[in-house]
Amino acid sequence: MRALVSARLGADFTRLWTASAVSNLGDGVTMAAGPLLVASVTDDPVPIAGAVFAQQLPWLLFALISGAYVDRLDRRLLVVTVNLIRAAALAVLTATIATETVTVAVIYAVLFLLGTGETLADTAMGALLPSVVDPEKLPSANARLYATFTVANQFVAKPLGAWLFVISAAAPFGLDALTFAAAAALIAGIRPAPPAPQSPPQSPPRDSSWALSGASSDASSDASLRGEIVEGVRWLGRHRLVRTLAVSMGMANVAFCAAFAVFVLYCRQRLGLSDVGYGFLLTAFAVGGLFGTAVAARLARAFGGAAVLRAGLAIEVVTHLTLAVTTTPGVAAAVLIVFSVHSMVWGVTVASVRQRVVPAHLRGRVGSVYALLDLGGAALGSLLGGLLASVWEITTPFWVAAGAMTVITVCAWRPLREATA
Structure with a gap:
């Protein structure tokens, strides 16, 4: 191998x-x-x-x-x-x-x-x-x-x-x-890479929805650490596709973690599963993820990045809706397998898109902004999910997540067409 x-x-x-x-x-x-x-x-x-x-x-x-x-x-x-x-x-x-x-x-x-x-x-x-x-x-x-x-x-x-x-x-x-x-x-043992150019070959694409001002990103070598961080944030903010992916993932993590923060209680109270059954669902989730890594590159080549990412957002909406209404463990397992396939396909596709379009000298900073939105959304969602479930029903976080993902899907649908290009 x-x-x-x-x-x-x-x-x-x-x-x-x-x-x-x-x-x-x-x-x-x-x-x-x-x-x-x-x-x-x-x-x-x-x-x-x-x-x-x-x-x-x-x-x-x-x-x-x-x-x-x-x-x-x-x-x-x-x-x-x-x-x-x-x-x-x-x-x-x-x-x-x-x-x-x-x-x-x-x-x-x-x-x-x-x-x-x-x-x-x-x-x-x-x-x-x-x-x-x-x-x-x-x-x-x-x-x-x-x-x-x-x-x-x-x-x-x-x-x-x-x-x-x-x-x-x-x-x-x-x-x-x-x-x-x-x-x-x-x-x-990896061969050293040549130094990355300090100026990108071209400016990131602008769009009228994100007006920014300030110093040019050309002066990066002598900039302060704060200025370098701002440069990475500014580049992400001015690139519509990368900005859409980052914000969508951050908001999707709020929705996902709000729902799955109480997943162990959901399995017991809603699905009537034992601890062994809960473990089975987690294993099914991991199996779906492994399959997703096997098909991610093929799906992106066959259908294009835009179609793959749009389908992923739709899968997230359907997943939360299904878990909100079902009481059948088999149905929950099936939808979780599909969801975990999507999560791996989404991750592989998005990582590849970012690595292609972000200039070499900015990959660390843009990646760190992406990670901050990713983990910040997860942390906020975990806190929110426990609050929603304690105040209302155990399925409330899933209903809220389904609604939030519907809004995210509608807002991201058009900008995601650039992923294939």
């Missing part, structure tokens, strides 16, 4: 792809074992929930700053350095667990550092890919990366992390440290 990928996408992509697989395995192991570790130190639900927030907080604090540094620095060396730092942090955590000196504060500090590194490494990896793979092969490359994430992080890592924690509490985190070190070695 690796030889086949090398022949099609090149040896450098094989290194990047393998590094992604290895680090995703380690990430998933830590995600499974982390809550178990906190629960072994304290039985207070507040610090247990806070551990998840500690790793998410850096995206809200540093996403835009990290994007600016990704565009300032050598992206390959940045990923290598960040991975080595994360490996060292996990090694320290492993040592404190092994010596029984671990505390909640130590766990929080390591998780926060891991999350901070993620804002840099993930943004840099997305910006690095177009220098490794030819533009016409980006959909296939992104599909393989998404498939790797689904298999390594969702299917393999979660049970492995729990199993290793039972054997030895330190083992999952020691393994994750090794995966980051291995990923750093693999990325270091």
Whole structure:
């Protein structure tokens, strides 16, 4: 399989792809074992929930700053350095667990550092890919990366992390440290890319709906960090297609996370499922996602990006409506499989579009703005979903999500036609 990928996408992509697989395995192991570790130190639900927030907080604090540094620095060396730092942090955590000196504060500090590194490494990896793979092969490359994430992080890592924690509490985190070190070695083997030009060949397309003023984006090399961040935000704001994709995804995440924040209660109260049934639905969701990565590039080639993205928005509306009215687990499973296929196809298509149209010297900053809207929408939606379900019915978040996605679909329909071009 690796030889086949090398022949099609090149040896450098094989290194990047393998590094992604290895680090995703380690990430998933830590995600499974982390809550178990906190629960072994304290039985207070507040610090247990806070551990998840500690790793998410850096995206809200540093996403835009990290994007600016990704565009300032050598992206390959940045990923290598960040991975080595994360490996060292996990090694320290492993040592404190092994010596029984671990505390909640130590766990929080390591998780926060891991999350901070993620804002840099993930943004840099997305910006690095177009220098490794030819533009016409980006959909296939992104599909393989998404498939790797689904298999390594969702299917393999979660049970492995729990199993290793039972054997030895330190083992999952020691393994994750090794995966980051291995990923750093693999990325270091990628050939250095030539420096990105500091001025785009042409200005991003303007449209009358977004009037902006201010300094030109040409003067970027000597600009302050704040100015560089503003340049990335301004570029995204002036490009109608990328702006539409970013805003649509941010709002869609508000709708999705508002509905699925209470999904475990929905499964029990609405569908009458046990915990095993709930696990089955999550597995079905993951299976659909894996299939989506296999067909994403083919669908984009066959129907064009615009048709694929428009169909995805329609699928989101139908998904929320179906879950709002059904009480049948089989129907819920079927619609979730279709939804997860769409989510992977959407992700692969959008990543490929962004990597093609965003100038090389702005990919980090534009990607970080996109990530901020993405995760900000998810966080807001999670809070909103719990509130709606507690005040009204368990299905209320799904009705609200269906209405919101209908509005988003109507507003985004016309601008998305540019995705095929």
